[in-house]
Amino acid sequence: MNKLRVTIIGGGFAGLSAAKVLSSRRDLVEITLIDQNENMQFRPLLPDIVSKNVKINDILYSYSKLKEKYGFTFYHEPVRALNFNQNQINVSEQNLDYDYLIIAAGSQSAxxxxxxxxxxxxxxxxxxxxxxxxxxxxxxxxxxxxxxxxxxxxxxxxxxxxxxxxxxxxxxxxxxxxxxxxxxxxxxxxxxxxxxxxxxxxxxxxxxxxxxxxxxxxxxxxxxxxxxxxxxxxxxxGLVSASITSNLNIEKGPKGRIMVDSALMFRENCFAAGDISCLKNLKYNPRLSVQAAVDQGRICGKNILQSITGSSLFKYSPRDPxxxxxxxxxxxxxxxxxxxxxxxxxxxxxxxxxxxxxxxxxxxxxxxxxxxxxx
Ligand SMILES: Cc1cc2nc3c(=O)[nH]c(=O)nc-3n(C[C@H](O)[C@H](O)[C@H](O)COP(=O)(O)OP(=O)(O)OC[C@H]3O[C@@H](n4cnc5c(N)ncnc54)[C@H](O)[C@@H]3O)c2cc1C
The missing domain is CATH 3.50.50.60 (FAD/NAD(P)-binding domain)
Structure with a gap:
Protein backbone atom coordinates (compact mmCIF):
# COMPACT_ATOMS: atom_id res chain seq x y z
CA MET A 1 0.00 0.00 0.00
CA ASN A 2 1.28 3.47 -0.91
CA LYS A 3 1.86 5.78 2.01
CA LEU A 4 -0.72 8.55 2.34
CA ARG A 5 0.53 12.14 2.40
CA VAL A 6 -0.41 14.13 5.51
CA THR A 7 0.39 17.83 5.50
CA ILE A 8 0.33 19.89 8.69
CA ILE A 9 0.25 23.69 8.44
CA GLY A 10 1.68 25.18 11.65
CA GLY A 11 4.20 23.58 13.98
CA GLY A 12 2.96 24.86 17.33
CA PHE A 13 1.58 22.68 20.12
CA ALA A 14 -1.30 21.35 18.00
CA GLY A 15 0.71 20.68 14.84
CA LEU A 16 3.55 18.98 16.70
CA SER A 17 1.31 16.77 18.80
CA ALA A 18 -0.40 15.61 15.59
CA ALA A 19 3.03 14.95 14.04
CA LYS A 20 4.05 12.93 17.10
CA VAL A 21 0.99 10.65 16.85
CA LEU A 22 1.37 10.23 13.09
CA SER A 23 5.08 9.48 13.41
CA SER A 24 4.20 6.24 15.22
CA ARG A 25 2.78 4.91 11.91
CA ARG A 26 5.40 5.94 9.38
CA ASP A 27 4.60 2.71 7.58
CA LEU A 28 1.22 4.28 6.68
CA VAL A 29 1.89 8.00 6.32
CA GLU A 30 4.39 10.46 4.92
CA ILE A 31 4.30 13.65 7.01
CA THR A 32 5.01 17.18 5.79
CA LEU A 33 5.09 20.09 8.23
CA ILE A 34 5.03 23.70 7.05
CA ASP A 35 5.75 26.63 9.34
CA GLN A 36 6.57 30.25 8.63
CA ASN A 37 9.22 30.19 11.38
CA GLU A 38 12.41 28.17 11.67
CA ASN A 39 11.77 27.42 15.33
CA MET A 40 8.87 26.31 17.45
CA GLN A 41 8.03 29.14 19.88
CA PHE A 42 6.92 28.34 23.42
CA ARG A 43 4.42 31.19 23.77
CA PRO A 44 3.41 30.84 27.45
CA LEU A 45 6.88 32.11 28.42
CA LEU A 46 6.94 35.13 26.09
CA PRO A 47 6.39 37.57 28.99
CA ASP A 48 9.44 36.14 30.79
CA ILE A 49 11.68 37.22 27.91
CA VAL A 50 10.82 40.84 28.67
CA SER A 51 12.06 40.61 32.27
CA LYS A 52 15.04 38.46 31.19
CA ASN A 53 13.78 35.69 33.42
CA VAL A 54 14.31 33.38 30.46
CA LYS A 55 16.39 33.99 27.35
CA ILE A 56 14.81 33.98 23.92
CA ASN A 57 16.73 30.81 22.96
CA ASP A 58 15.18 28.97 25.91
CA ILE A 59 11.74 29.17 24.32
CA LEU A 60 12.75 28.33 20.75
CA TYR A 61 13.30 24.84 19.40
CA SER A 62 14.46 24.22 15.87
CA TYR A 63 12.23 22.32 13.46
CA SER A 64 15.33 20.75 11.94
CA LYS A 65 15.79 18.81 15.21
CA LEU A 66 12.09 17.96 15.43
CA LYS A 67 12.03 16.70 11.87
CA GLU A 68 14.61 14.04 12.80
CA LYS A 69 12.55 13.02 15.80
CA TYR A 70 9.15 12.84 14.10
CA GLY A 71 10.33 11.99 10.59
CA PHE A 72 8.60 14.81 8.71
CA THR A 73 9.67 16.84 5.71
CA PHE A 74 9.86 20.48 6.76
CA TYR A 75 9.12 23.60 4.73
CA HIS A 76 10.07 26.92 6.26
CA GLU A 77 7.45 29.05 4.48
CA PRO A 78 4.20 30.85 5.17
CA VAL A 79 1.29 29.10 3.45
CA ARG A 80 -0.80 31.65 1.58
CA ALA A 81 -2.87 29.59 -0.84
CA LEU A 82 -4.77 26.33 -0.51
CA ASN A 83 -6.79 24.51 -3.14
CA PHE A 84 -9.25 22.17 -1.45
CA ASN A 85 -10.71 20.90 -4.72
CA GLN A 86 -7.34 19.69 -5.95
CA ASN A 87 -5.91 18.81 -2.50
CA GLN A 88 -2.98 21.13 -3.07
CA ILE A 89 -0.99 23.67 -1.10
CA ASN A 90 1.17 26.25 -2.74
CA VAL A 91 4.60 26.39 -1.05
CA SER A 92 7.99 27.49 -2.36
CA GLU A 93 6.42 28.22 -5.74
CA GLN A 94 5.37 24.61 -6.16
CA ASN A 95 2.13 22.76 -5.53
CA LEU A 96 2.26 20.12 -2.82
CA ASP A 97 -0.37 17.39 -3.04
CA TYR A 98 -1.88 15.99 0.13
CA ASP A 99 -4.26 13.18 1.02
CA TYR A 100 -4.98 14.53 4.50
CA LEU A 101 -4.59 18.07 5.81
CA ILE A 102 -4.33 19.51 9.32
CA ILE A 103 -4.53 23.28 9.74
CA ALA A 104 -2.91 24.23 13.05
CA ALA A 105 -1.76 27.77 12.32
CA GLY A 106 -2.75 29.26 15.70
CA SER A 107 -3.79 32.84 16.33
CA GLN A 108 -2.47 36.35 15.92
CA SER A 109 -3.02 39.70 17.66
CA ALA A 110 -6.42 41.24 16.97
CA GLY A 238 -7.13 39.78 22.25
CA LEU A 239 -6.42 37.29 19.52
CA VAL A 240 -7.99 36.35 16.21
CA SER A 241 -7.38 33.37 13.97
CA ALA A 242 -4.10 33.26 11.97
CA SER A 243 -4.37 35.12 8.66
CA ILE A 244 -4.39 31.90 6.59
CA THR A 245 -8.14 31.53 7.20
CA SER A 246 -9.03 34.89 5.67
CA ASN A 247 -8.96 33.58 2.07
CA LEU A 248 -10.45 30.17 2.76
CA ASN A 249 -13.94 29.51 1.53
CA ILE A 250 -15.06 27.41 4.50
CA GLU A 251 -17.40 27.88 7.46
CA LYS A 252 -15.84 30.21 10.00
CA GLY A 253 -16.78 31.04 13.56
CA PRO A 254 -15.96 33.93 15.91
CA LYS A 255 -12.63 35.70 15.20
CA GLY A 256 -12.28 33.88 11.88
CA ARG A 257 -11.75 30.45 13.46
CA ILE A 258 -12.42 27.29 11.43
CA MET A 259 -15.66 25.57 12.44
CA VAL A 260 -15.02 21.87 13.03
CA ASP A 261 -17.20 18.92 14.02
CA SER A 262 -16.57 16.77 17.09
CA ALA A 263 -13.90 14.78 15.20
CA LEU A 264 -12.18 18.14 14.44
CA MET A 265 -12.94 17.82 10.72
CA PHE A 266 -14.12 20.72 8.54
CA ARG A 267 -14.35 18.94 5.21
CA GLU A 268 -13.45 15.52 3.90
CA ASN A 269 -9.91 14.57 5.00
CA CYS A 270 -9.29 18.08 6.39
CA PHE A 271 -8.90 18.80 10.10
CA ALA A 272 -8.19 21.89 12.22
CA ALA A 273 -6.68 21.97 15.71
CA GLY A 274 -5.56 24.40 18.41
CA ASP A 275 -6.26 28.14 18.58
CA ILE A 276 -7.47 28.17 14.97
CA SER A 277 -10.37 25.76 15.49
CA CYS A 278 -13.83 26.35 16.89
CA LEU A 279 -16.13 23.45 17.78
CA LYS A 280 -19.57 23.61 16.21
CA ASN A 281 -21.46 21.58 18.74
CA LEU A 282 -20.13 23.01 21.97
CA LYS A 283 -21.91 25.71 23.91
CA TYR A 284 -18.59 26.94 25.28
CA ASN A 285 -15.37 26.32 23.41
CA PRO A 286 -12.34 25.60 25.60
CA ARG A 287 -10.13 28.61 26.35
CA LEU A 288 -7.16 29.01 24.01
CA SER A 289 -4.53 26.97 25.77
CA VAL A 290 -1.65 24.59 25.35
CA GLN A 291 -3.77 21.79 26.82
CA ALA A 292 -6.54 22.28 24.22
CA ALA A 293 -4.01 22.55 21.36
CA VAL A 294 -2.11 19.41 22.40
CA ASP A 295 -5.30 17.37 22.91
CA GLN A 296 -6.80 18.51 19.61
CA GLY A 297 -3.58 17.89 17.66
CA ARG A 298 -3.44 14.40 19.10
CA ILE A 299 -7.07 13.68 18.11
CA CYS A 300 -6.44 14.92 14.55
CA GLY A 301 -3.41 12.64 14.23
CA LYS A 302 -5.33 9.66 15.63
CA ASN A 303 -8.36 10.33 13.43
CA ILE A 304 -6.24 10.37 10.29
CA LEU A 305 -4.85 6.96 11.25
CA GLN A 306 -8.38 5.74 12.08
CA SER A 307 -9.64 6.98 8.72
CA ILE A 308 -6.80 5.25 6.82
CA THR A 309 -7.50 1.96 8.59
CA GLY A 310 -11.28 2.33 8.12
CA SER A 311 -12.02 2.64 11.85
CA SER A 312 -14.46 5.04 13.48
CA LEU A 313 -13.22 8.50 14.41
CA PHE A 314 -12.57 9.74 17.96
CA LYS A 315 -14.53 12.67 19.34
CA TYR A 316 -12.73 15.53 21.02
CA SER A 317 -13.97 16.45 24.46
CA PRO A 318 -12.37 19.45 26.18
CA ARG A 319 -10.61 19.17 29.53
CA ASP A 320 -8.91 21.93 31.46
CA PRO A 321 -7.44 20.42 34.62
C1 LIG B 1 1.71 35.78 25.82
C2 LIG B 1 0.98 34.47 25.83
C3 LIG B 1 0.95 33.72 27.01
C4 LIG B 1 0.27 32.51 27.04
N1 LIG B 1 0.27 31.80 28.21
C5 LIG B 1 -0.34 30.59 28.25
C6 LIG B 1 -0.29 29.79 29.43
O1 LIG B 1 0.29 30.19 30.45
N2 LIG B 1 -0.92 28.58 29.41
C7 LIG B 1 -1.57 28.11 28.28
O2 LIG B 1 -2.10 27.00 28.31
N3 LIG B 1 -1.62 28.86 27.16
C8 LIG B 1 -1.02 30.07 27.10
N4 LIG B 1 -1.07 30.82 25.96
C9 LIG B 1 -1.84 30.31 24.81
C10 LIG B 1 -1.08 29.23 24.06
O3 LIG B 1 0.23 29.66 23.80
C11 LIG B 1 -1.81 28.91 22.77
O4 LIG B 1 -3.14 28.52 23.08
C12 LIG B 1 -1.11 27.78 22.01
O5 LIG B 1 0.17 28.22 21.61
C13 LIG B 1 -1.92 27.36 20.79
O6 LIG B 1 -1.23 26.38 20.08
P1 LIG B 1 -1.42 26.24 18.50
O7 LIG B 1 -0.60 25.08 18.09
O8 LIG B 1 -2.85 26.28 18.16
O9 LIG B 1 -0.82 27.59 17.91
P2 LIG B 1 0.67 28.17 18.00
O10 LIG B 1 1.40 27.64 19.15
O11 LIG B 1 0.51 29.64 17.88
O12 LIG B 1 1.34 27.62 16.66
C14 LIG B 1 0.89 28.02 15.39
C15 LIG B 1 2.03 27.86 14.41
O13 LIG B 1 1.52 28.10 13.09
C16 LIG B 1 2.47 28.85 12.34
N5 LIG B 1 1.76 29.56 11.26
C17 LIG B 1 0.80 30.51 11.38
N6 LIG B 1 0.37 30.90 10.14
C18 LIG B 1 1.08 30.17 9.24
C19 LIG B 1 1.10 30.10 7.81
N7 LIG B 1 0.30 30.85 7.05
N8 LIG B 1 1.97 29.26 7.22
C20 LIG B 1 2.81 28.49 7.97
N9 LIG B 1 2.82 28.50 9.32
C21 LIG B 1 1.97 29.32 9.95
C22 LIG B 1 3.09 29.77 13.40
O14 LIG B 1 4.37 30.20 12.99
C23 LIG B 1 3.15 28.86 14.64
O15 LIG B 1 4.38 28.17 14.72
C24 LIG B 1 -0.39 32.03 25.88
C25 LIG B 1 -0.33 32.77 24.69
C26 LIG B 1 0.35 33.97 24.65
C27 LIG B 1 0.41 34.75 23.36
Missing part, protein backbone atom coordinates in the same frame (compact mmCIF):
# COMPACT_ATOMS: atom_id res chain seq x y z
CA UNK A 111 -6.25 44.12 14.49
CA UNK A 112 -5.97 47.59 15.99
CA UNK A 113 -9.27 49.47 16.20
CA UNK A 114 -7.79 52.44 14.36
CA UNK A 115 -5.51 51.73 11.40
CA UNK A 116 -3.11 54.64 12.03
CA UNK A 117 -2.29 53.32 15.53
CA UNK A 118 -0.23 50.65 13.76
CA UNK A 119 2.73 52.98 13.54
CA UNK A 120 2.64 54.14 17.14
CA UNK A 121 2.00 50.88 19.02
CA UNK A 122 3.61 47.48 19.43
CA UNK A 123 1.91 44.11 19.53
CA UNK A 124 2.89 41.17 21.69
CA UNK A 125 2.44 37.75 20.18
CA UNK A 126 5.80 36.32 19.16
CA UNK A 127 9.31 35.89 20.55
CA UNK A 128 10.44 38.68 18.23
CA UNK A 129 7.84 41.09 19.66
CA UNK A 130 9.03 40.15 23.17
CA UNK A 131 12.65 40.82 22.21
CA UNK A 132 11.85 44.29 20.88
CA UNK A 133 9.85 45.20 23.99
CA UNK A 134 12.59 43.91 26.31
CA UNK A 135 15.23 46.05 24.57
CA UNK A 136 13.05 49.17 24.68
CA UNK A 137 12.25 48.64 28.37
CA UNK A 138 15.89 48.12 29.36
CA UNK A 139 17.02 51.13 27.29
CA UNK A 140 14.74 53.23 29.53
CA UNK A 141 13.99 55.80 26.80
CA UNK A 142 10.28 56.07 27.61
CA UNK A 143 8.84 57.64 30.75
CA UNK A 144 5.79 55.40 30.57
CA UNK A 145 4.89 52.03 29.14
CA UNK A 146 1.18 51.67 28.57
CA UNK A 147 -0.37 48.26 28.09
CA UNK A 148 -3.72 48.46 26.41
CA UNK A 149 -5.85 45.50 27.54
CA UNK A 150 -6.05 43.95 30.99
CA UNK A 151 -6.61 40.33 29.94
CA UNK A 152 -4.20 37.46 30.70
CA UNK A 153 -1.57 38.63 28.25
CA UNK A 154 -1.77 42.25 29.41
CA UNK A 155 -1.36 41.47 33.11
CA UNK A 156 1.42 38.93 32.56
CA UNK A 157 3.28 41.35 30.33
CA UNK A 158 2.77 44.31 32.71
CA UNK A 159 4.23 42.38 35.64
CA UNK A 160 7.30 41.41 33.62
CA UNK A 161 7.81 44.94 32.31
CA UNK A 162 7.60 46.28 35.85
CA UNK A 163 10.08 43.65 37.01
CA UNK A 164 12.48 44.73 34.25
CA UNK A 165 12.05 48.38 35.28
CA UNK A 166 12.77 47.56 38.93
CA UNK A 167 15.80 45.49 37.90
CA UNK A 168 17.25 48.34 35.86
CA UNK A 169 16.48 50.98 38.53
CA UNK A 170 14.67 53.05 35.95
CA UNK A 171 11.95 55.60 36.74
CA UNK A 172 9.64 54.44 33.93
CA UNK A 173 6.00 53.89 34.94
CA UNK A 174 3.98 50.86 33.86
CA UNK A 175 0.29 51.53 33.25
CA UNK A 176 -2.43 49.02 32.35
CA UNK A 177 -5.46 50.52 30.59
CA UNK A 178 -8.59 48.35 30.56
CA UNK A 179 -11.96 49.39 29.16
CA UNK A 180 -14.10 47.22 31.51
CA UNK A 181 -14.27 47.66 35.26
CA UNK A 182 -11.99 44.72 36.12
CA UNK A 183 -8.76 43.06 35.06
CA UNK A 184 -9.01 39.52 33.59
CA UNK A 185 -12.80 39.83 33.51
CA UNK A 186 -13.48 36.20 32.51
CA UNK A 187 -11.86 34.85 35.68
CA UNK A 188 -13.45 34.40 39.12
CA UNK A 189 -13.74 37.62 41.13
CA UNK A 190 -11.18 36.53 43.75
CA UNK A 191 -8.55 36.20 40.99
CA UNK A 192 -9.43 39.59 39.49
CA UNK A 193 -8.92 41.23 42.90
CA UNK A 194 -5.81 39.24 43.75
CA UNK A 195 -4.12 40.12 40.45
CA UNK A 196 -5.05 43.82 40.69
CA UNK A 197 -3.80 44.05 44.28
CA UNK A 198 -0.48 42.39 43.38
CA UNK A 199 0.11 44.49 40.26
CA UNK A 200 -0.49 47.65 42.29
CA UNK A 201 1.83 46.36 45.01
CA UNK A 202 4.53 46.07 42.35
CA UNK A 203 3.97 49.76 41.52
CA UNK A 204 1.89 49.28 38.35
CA UNK A 205 -0.85 51.85 37.71
CA UNK A 206 -4.16 50.17 36.79
CA UNK A 207 -6.66 52.35 34.90
CA UNK A 208 -10.03 50.59 34.70
CA UNK A 209 -13.10 51.71 32.73
CA UNK A 210 -10.90 53.71 30.37
CA UNK A 211 -9.85 53.41 26.75
CA UNK A 212 -7.02 54.76 24.68
CA UNK A 213 -8.61 57.50 22.64
CA UNK A 214 -5.69 58.83 20.60
CA UNK A 215 -1.96 58.51 20.25
CA UNK A 216 -0.05 61.44 18.81
CA UNK A 217 3.56 60.49 18.37
CA UNK A 218 4.47 59.52 21.95
CA UNK A 219 1.51 61.19 23.66
CA UNK A 220 -1.32 58.89 24.71
CA UNK A 221 -4.74 60.31 25.62
CA UNK A 222 -7.34 58.19 27.43
CA UNK A 223 -11.13 58.44 27.24
CA UNK A 224 -11.04 59.86 30.78
CA UNK A 225 -9.00 62.82 29.51
CA UNK A 226 -5.82 61.57 31.22
CA UNK A 227 -2.78 62.43 29.10
CA UNK A 228 0.54 60.55 29.16
CA UNK A 229 3.62 62.07 27.49
CA UNK A 230 6.65 60.13 26.21
CA UNK A 231 4.81 56.83 26.35
CA UNK A 232 5.29 53.53 24.55
CA UNK A 233 2.00 51.78 23.90
CA UNK A 234 1.66 47.98 23.65
CA UNK A 235 -1.61 46.54 22.40
CA UNK A 236 -2.84 43.28 24.01
CA UNK A 237 -6.57 43.34 23.38
CA UNK A 322 -5.22 23.36 35.45
CA UNK A 323 -4.73 26.99 34.55
CA UNK A 324 -2.39 29.54 36.08
CA UNK A 325 -2.07 33.27 35.47
CA UNK A 326 1.64 33.78 36.10
CA UNK A 327 2.85 37.16 37.33
CA UNK A 328 6.49 38.14 37.69
CA UNK A 329 6.25 39.00 41.40
CA UNK A 330 5.86 35.27 42.09
CA UNK A 331 2.27 35.75 43.27
CA UNK A 332 0.53 33.86 40.48
CA UNK A 333 -2.96 32.43 40.78
CA UNK A 334 -5.18 29.89 39.13
CA UNK A 335 -7.12 26.68 39.57
CA UNK A 336 -5.99 23.07 39.71
CA UNK A 337 -8.73 20.44 39.37
CA UNK A 338 -11.23 23.14 40.34
CA UNK A 339 -9.32 24.16 43.51
CA UNK A 340 -7.88 27.67 43.83
CA UNK A 341 -4.09 28.04 44.03
CA UNK A 342 -2.15 31.23 44.60
CA UNK A 343 1.24 32.65 45.51
CA UNK A 344 4.60 30.94 45.06
CA UNK A 345 3.07 27.49 44.72
CA UNK A 346 1.03 28.67 41.70
CA UNK A 347 4.16 30.23 40.16
CA UNK A 348 6.13 27.06 40.73
CA UNK A 349 3.37 24.99 39.11
CA UNK A 350 3.42 27.27 36.06
CA UNK A 351 7.15 26.69 35.55
CA UNK A 352 6.90 22.95 36.18
CA UNK A 353 4.14 22.67 33.55
CA UNK A 354 6.12 24.90 31.16
CA UNK A 355 9.20 22.72 31.64
CA UNK A 356 7.16 19.59 30.95
CA UNK A 357 5.55 21.08 27.83
CA UNK A 358 8.66 22.67 26.33
CA UNK A 359 10.93 21.07 23.75
CA UNK A 360 14.64 20.29 24.22
CA UNK A 361 16.57 19.21 27.31
CA UNK A 362 18.65 22.41 27.58
CA UNK A 363 15.50 24.55 27.29
CA UNK A 364 13.83 22.58 30.08
CA UNK A 365 16.81 23.08 32.41
CA UNK A 366 16.98 26.81 31.66
CA UNK A 367 13.25 27.28 32.26
CA UNK A 368 13.50 25.54 35.63
CA UNK A 369 16.47 27.72 36.54
CA UNK A 370 14.36 30.80 35.69
CA UNK A 371 11.66 29.45 38.00
CA UNK A 372 14.12 29.55 40.91
CA UNK A 373 14.37 33.33 40.58
CA UNK A 374 10.58 33.83 40.66
CA UNK A 375 9.62 31.21 43.22
Missing amino acids: PLPVENLKHSTLKFNTAYDANIIRDLVFQGKYERIIICGGGYTGVELASNIQKAILKSNSKTETIVVEMTNSLVGTLPVWMQRYIKKNLEKMGIIVQLSSKIETINSKTVILSTGQKYENALCIWTT CFIIPTADGNSCGEVLGFPVKGKIASLLHYIISTYRSYGFANKINILTGAKVIC
